Amino acid sequence: MTSQSAPIRLPPPDATGQRPASATPAAQPYLTRGRMITVLGALTAVLAAISVLSLLFGSVKIDMLRALTTPASPDHAILFVARMPRVLMGAVVGAILAAVGAALQALVRNPLAEGGTLGISSGAAFGAVVALVLSYRLGLGPGAVPVAGFVAALVSTLAVYRLGQMHGRVEPFSLLLVGVIFNTLWSALILLINSVATLYQTRSILFWLIGSLEAPTYREVIAVGALGLAGFTWLMWHARDMNLLSLGDEPAHDLGVEVDAVRRAIFIATSLMIGAAVSVSGMIGFVGLIVPHIVRLAFGADHRLLLPASFLGGAAFLVAADLLARIVIAPAELPVGVITALCGGPFFIYLLRRAGHQGIAV
Amino acid sequence: MSGKQPVLAARGVVAGYHRRAVLNDVSIGVAPGELLAVVGPNGAGKSTLLKVLGGAINPYSGVVELEGRRLSDFDRRTVARRVASLGQESNCAFAFTVMEMVLMGRAPYLGALRLEGEGDVKIAREALEHFDLLPLAARAINELSGGERRRVFLARVLAQQPKVALLDEPTAFLDLKHVADIFARLAQMRHEREMAVIATLHDLNAAAQYADRIALLKEGKVVGCGRPEEVLTRENLRLVYETEIYVGRNPASGALAILSAAH
Numbered sequence: 001m002t003s004q005s006a007p008i009r010l011p012p013p014d015a016t017g018q019r020p021a022s023a024t025p026a027a028q029p030y031l032t033r034g035r036m037i038t039v040l041g042a043l044t045a046v047l048a049a050i051s052v053l054s055l056l057f058g059s060v061k062i063d064m065l066r067a068l069t070t071p072a073s074p075d076h077a078i079l080f081v082a083r084m085p086r087v088l089m090g091a092v093v094g095a096i097l098a099a100v101g102a103a104l105q106a107l108v109r110n111p112l113a114e115g116g117t118l119g120i121s122s123g124a125a126f127g128a129v130v131a132l133v134l135s136y137r138l139g140l141g142p143g144a145v146p147v148a149g150f151v152a153a154l155v156s157t158l159a160v161y162r163l164g165q166m167h168g169r170v171e172p173f174s175l176l177l178v179g180v181i182f183n184t185l186w187s188a189l190i191l192l193i194n195s196v197a198t199l200y201q202t203r204s205i206l207f208w209l210i211g212s213l214e215a216p217t218y219r220e221v222i223a224v225g226a227l228g229l230a231g232f233t234w235l236m237w238h239a240r241d242m243n244l245l246s247l248g249d250e251p252a253h254d255l256g257v258e259v260d261a262v263r264r265a266i267f268i269a270t271s272l273m274i275g276a277a278v279s280v281s282g283m284i285g286f287v288g289l290i291v292p293h294i295v296r297l298a299f300g301a302d303h304r305l306l307l308p309a310s311f312l313g314g315a316a317f318l319v320a321a322d323l324l325a326r327i328v329i330a331p332a333e334l335p336v337g338v339i340t341a342l343c344g345g346p347f348f349i350y351l352l353r354r355a356g357h358q359g360i361a362v
Numbered sequence: 363m364s365g366k367q368p369v370l371a372a373r374g375v376v377a378g379y380h381r382r383a384v385l386n387d388v389s390i391g392v393a394p395g396e397l398l399a400v401v402g403p404n405g406a407g408k409s410t411l412l413k414v415l416g417g418a419i420n421p422y423s424g425v426v427e428l429e430g431r432r433l434s435d436f437d438r439r440t441v442a443r444r445v446a447s448l449g450q451e452s453n454c455a456f457a458f459t460v461m462e463m464v465l466m467g468r469a470p471y472l473g474a475l476r477l478e479g480e481g482d483v484k485i486a487r488e489a490l491e492h493f494d495l496l497p498l499a500a501r502a503i504n505e506l507s508g509g510e511r512r513r514v515f516l517a518r519v520l521a522q523q524p525k526v527a528l529l530d531e532p533t534a535f536l537d538l539k540h541v542a543d544i545f546a547r548l549a550q551m552r553h554e555r556e557m558a559v560i561a562t563l564h565d566l567n568a569a570a571q572y573a574d575r576i577a578l579l580k581e582g583k584v585v586g587c588g589r590p591e592e593v594l595t596r597e598n599l600r601l602v603y604e605t606e607i608y609v610g611r612n613p614a615s616g617a618l619a620i621l622s623a624a625h
Contacts, residue, residue: 256442
């Protein structure tokens with residue numbers, strides 16, 4: 001065949017079927033090792049830079065030299081007791097939320113899906129609040145909160161997924177509606193519990209509903225980080241399956257995917273990750289929507305890059321949003337969920353309208 | 363079946379959805395290199411038959427055999443290296459490039475964390491070239507027209523290098539030139555790689571022109587199966603389609619020409 005008349009997007013050697021020797025990896029219309037290394041390397045650098053900035057700046061000014069050299073100084077305490085765990089937790093939670101968003105979008109074949117819009121985060125928050133009240137009354141251990149968050153997230157995911165189906169098919173539009181309704185229901189239940197049980201010693205209701213990174217401990221960072229990494233690894237194992245799943249259940253099956261097994265893995269891994277993240281930071285919305293979308297636009301739709309790039313990009317995004325939350329009305333602070341919701345709301349509407357234009361069934 | 367062992371066969375298959383049988387006691391098979399067209403009116407069970415043959419739905423009774431063994435005894439990836447399906451899918455929620463879509467046909471050959479290697483890229487490029495898609499390789503799938511997308515999905519089936527291709531209306535959305543091209547490509551694959559093809563076709567003339575054998579379905583039963591001129595008779599077609607039909611010869615190609623003769 002020839003390609004003189006057609007618009008040529010490829011370097012000419014491609015058109016003859018030979019391997020292009022000169023083309024750069026980034027120019028290839030498919031995922032290459034080179035693109036993965038470049039993108040993930042660059043995102044790691046961005047995350048590192050934003051993290052350093054977040055340690056340098058905050059609602060109060062500190063002397064970095066004194067903080068690093070004088071362990072007894074207040075500067076040292078602010079850097080290592082307040083800022084460092086908060087930056088680390090922001091990275092962990094942002095990474096989790098964004099990677100989960102990308103995986104859920106593949107599962108339901110809809111770029112508008114994420115923990116928040118599907119009502120899974122609020123389910124996890126409800127579970128965590130119940131566990132907090134009970135642990136205060138019954139003396140359960142600290143592990144009860146993330147476990148309850150995980151269980152409630154899983155129940156919520158399965159319920160939304162089931163109820164969003166019509167005649168055995170996932171209907172993207174009804175799925176989103178069911179998710180939105182669940183979100184409202186869970187939030188109402190959280191308010192209800194808050195009214196009947198005064199949450200002494202627990203975080204404020206606003207914390208759960210808006211989401212905040214205030215005052216995490218290193219212990220929490222390590223626990224949530226470990227769960228997040230475990231869930232992420234599990235998702236990565238199925239990254240290519242997610243590519244195939246986004247074609248539809250039947251094509252995925254025909255291409256060798258054990259569809260039910262992969263779906264189960266995504267359900268459990270994402271619930272585990274959301275349960276862990278929400279139990280320490282409440283419902284931080286829209287990270288899972290914004291980050292995968294930008295990553296997809298910039299680096300392509302292949303989940304083998306989309307998942308890790310969202311993981312790193314989500315970390316960088318939430319750390320940056322939290323930095324903004326800490327300095328924008330300094331010396332007071334905003335909950336970071338306010339920032340993500342303010343960015344995310346308009347973004348959601350933009351995506352919804354764009355999807356409508358492209359004829360994607362939303 | 364031209365004397366050869368069938369590579370894929372249904373034997374006494376009863377299958378359907380929600381406990382309601384759509385196919386009743388269907389037995390057909392396809393030999394290596396053969397093109398079997400499945401024709402019949404809407405609702406005759408053509409697509410269901412392809413889904414049963416591909417393992418997407420399990421028969422209530424009867425068996426599907428791949429290379430003489432029960433299909434259900436194979437694991438999914440092993441089946442996917444032998445049987446490729448083109449369903450009714452027409453779009454994708456995400457903006458994969460055409461090249462990425464075709465490379466997905468290589469998935470059954472790759473371990474969980476492996477990227478496609480040079481060999482896979484070469485196979486995908488050849489498949490793209492087969493369907494005149496190389497200039498579109500970098501385009502997003504959801505920017506293409508319906509006919510272009512159809513060719514991309516067909517290229518994916520080729521990249522899968524199956525022993526049997528199950529094609530549900532492969533020529534839907536395509537103009538005459540591309541229909542002819544696609545059957546020419548399929549013929550090439552059948553001769554070079556002994557790939558068998560089972561295709562459902564609405565277009566009886568295309569079926570008569572390109573198929574080695576034709577299975578005529580009505581209400582989930584095989585009414586006739588054999589060479590086009592044996593199966594596509596005026597009597598058979600009148601029985602199955604419940605309308606008057608003219609069967610003649612195309613003066614240009616000599617193939618059967620089938621027209622509606624209803625007033």
